[in-house]
Amino acid sequence: MEDSAPPRGCSMFAWLVGASQVLGLASVVLTGVWMGHYRGGFAWDGSSYQFNLHPLCMVLGLVFLQGDAILVYRVFQNEAKRNVKMLHGIIHLLALIISIIGVVAVFDFHRAAKIPDMYSLHSWCGMATLVLFCVQWVMGLLFFLFPVASSWLRASYLSIHVFCGLVLVVMSIGSCLLGITEKLLFSIMPVYSLFAPEGVLANILGILLVSFGVLLCYMITREEYRRPPNPEEESLSVHFKTLTEGGSPTTP
Amino acid sequence: MEDSAPPRGCSMFAWLVGASQVLGLASVVLTGVWMGHYRGGFAWDGSSYQFNLHPLCMVLGLVFLQGDAILVYRVFQNEAKRNVKMLHGIIHLLALIISIIGVVAVFDFHRAAKIPDMYSLHSWCGMATLVLFCVQWVMGLLFFLFPVASSWLRASYLSIHVFCGLVLVVMSIGSCLLGITEKLLFSIMPVYSLFAPEGVLANILGILLVSFGVLLCYMITREEYRRPPNPEEESLSVHFKTLTEGGSPTTP
Numbered sequence: 161m162e163d164s165a166p167p168r169g170c171s172m173f174a175w176l177v178g179a180s181q182v183l184g185l186a187s188v189v190l191t192g193v194w195m196g197h198y199r200g201g202f203a204w205d206g207s208s209y210q211f212n213l214h215p216l217c218m219v220l221g222l223v224f225l226q227g228d229a230i231l232v233y234r235v236f237q238n239e240a241k242r243n244v245k246m247l248h249g250i251i252h253l254l255a256l257i258i259s260i261i262g263v264v265a266v267f268d269f270h271r272a273a274k275i276p277d278m279y280s281l282h283s284w285c286g287m288a289t290l291v292l293f294c295v296q297w298v299m300g301l302l303f304f305l306f307p308v309a310s311s312w313l314r315a316s317y318l319s320i321h322v323f324c325g326l327v328l329v330v331m332s333i334g335s336c337l338l339g340i341t342e343k344l345l346f347s348i349m350p351v352y353s354l355f356a357p358e359g360v361l362a363n364i365l366g367i368l369l370v371s372f373g374v375l376l377c378y379m380i381t382r383e384e385y386r387r388p389p390n391p392e393e394e395s396l397s398v399h400f401k402t403l404t405e406g407g408s409p410t411t412p
Numbered sequence: 413m414e415d416s417a418p419p420r421g422c423s424m425f426a427w428l429v430g431a432s433q434v435l436g437l438a439s440v441v442l443t444g445v446w447m448g449h450y451r452g453g454f455a456w457d458g459s460s461y462q463f464n465l466h467p468l469c470m471v472l473g474l475v476f477l478q479g480d481a482i483l484v485y486r487v488f489q490n491e492a493k494r495n496v497k498m499l500h501g502i503i504h505l506l507a508l509i510i511s512i513i514g515v516v517a518v519f520d521f522h523r524a525a526k527i528p529d530m531y532s533l534h535s536w537c538g539m540a541t542l543v544l545f546c547v548q549w550v551m552g553l554l555f556f557l558f559p560v561a562s563s564w565l566r567a568s569y570l571s572i573h574v575f576c577g578l579v580l581v582v583m584s585i586g587s588c589l590l591g592i593t594e595k596l597l598f599s600i601m602p603v604y605s606l607f608a609p610e611g612v613l614a615n616i617l618g619i620l621l622v623s624f625g626v627l628l629c630y631m632i633t634r635e636e637y638r639r640p641p642n643p644e645e646e647s648l649s650v651h652f653k654t655l656t657e658g659g660s661p662t663t664p
């Protein structure tokens with residue numbers, strides 16, 4: 161019965177998920193329009209057209225896909241936990257690959273244009289986010305997909321993993337906002353203060369990203385949207401359990 | 413007994429509070445050094461020296477004091493809840509006043525220098541944060557200090573109030589980072605990429621602000637650092653209760 165029962169506050173939750181997807185996709189589309197229409201499009205030749213891939217990859221990978229990877233635990237409440245875990249890990253891996261392509265794009269462009277790397281607050285925050293994202297993904301793999309840690313250790317680490325996941329999404333969005341501001345001031349400083357359409361579009365992109373982040377954090381932190389405990393999950397957890405302790409981690 | 417017992421995980425919590433205060437105060441001091449030493453100091457004459465008050469007021473009011481106002485519920489676990497509520501409201505009011513002075517400083521400077529207002533992503537995010545902060549403060553006052561709402565309504569609103577408080581601190585920090593990036597690109601763009609000391613100092617300020625935010629969110633969201641339920645608080649809540657319903661809000 162519990163398996164097929166709709167989650168509590170289901171209708172409101174469905175609206176929130178829908179709204180988050182609209183906001184996330186609109187952010188990706190707006191980034192594409194900004195870089196495609198206002199900044200001349202995309203290429204992989206060390207030119208500024210290669211740079212244009214950077215914002216697109218970061219918004220798609222580090223924000224939208226990372227956010228959705230977190231959301232799968234709330235959305236697929238009636239799926240077997242192992243499948244949801246796999247999906248969570250795979251979307252995160254995809255997000256990581258796209259983000260790394262985005263970072264390579266900008267380093268390549270810097271090298272070709274002889275622009276120094278890693279001097280700005282945007283680059284410091286962005287690189288810290290990406291490195292911590294890699295660490296979080298590897299730790300998640302070791303703790304939850306391959307059972308190298310004991311059940312007790314996994315249960316202890318779970319709340320840290322969830323907290324760090326949300327911090328990483330927020331840091332990703334913050335880094336994107338810094339990138340938007342940097343790009344606008346490098347490209348259109350003389351007309352930015354005249355409310356040039358490109359500036360307004362990029363500002364709206366920033367507001368959409370913030371809204372996506374707020375909605376995501378709300379859905380993840382609300383108790384009523386958590387995956388309810390499920391006896392089937394408990395028995396599944398036992399498959400991953402190492403020899404030392406009893407019990408299994410609680411639901412993320 | 414419960415009143416005088418130390419909170420769970422007390423020693424670790426004390427270290428975390430200490431670290432957050434070091435990070436917060438270091439952020440305020442670093443902003444003062446940046447504006448005082450590198451940007452020529454402070455004045456209230458419509459000049460760029462008046463602008464310099466803007467970052468200082470926002471970091472002090474919107475980040476440090478707002479963060480500490482939230483933290484009082486976790487730090488003063490053995491104080492009467494009414495006193496802690498008052499302290500929470502008073503520090504927030506102080507934060508609000510200092511933030512408004514900071515905003516007036518920059519609008520005055522813009523008027524004198526004939527710079528348009530509210531065109532940048534920093535200004536959009538910052539103004540949204542300040543307006544929502546005012547709304548949150550008034551709502552907090554009405555719901556929790558003056559009992560205009562029923563107990564049931566207050567209990568329902570409490571989790572929203574706590575969530576919005578954390579969102580506001582994060583948005584404040586994000587707005588500060590955007591302001592740091594804007595100020596650096598307006599002031600030292602030619603030498604920022606050469607790792608000019610002013611740029612490095614401002615980047616470090618950004619990292620300190622992010623660290624303060626992460627630590628604060630960690631302390632507020634950890635279950636073991638929450639104020640434990642207290643029968644005395646329950647009876648105090650009854651004083652604020654309006655006529656309609658029974659029960660009292662849970663602890664923030």
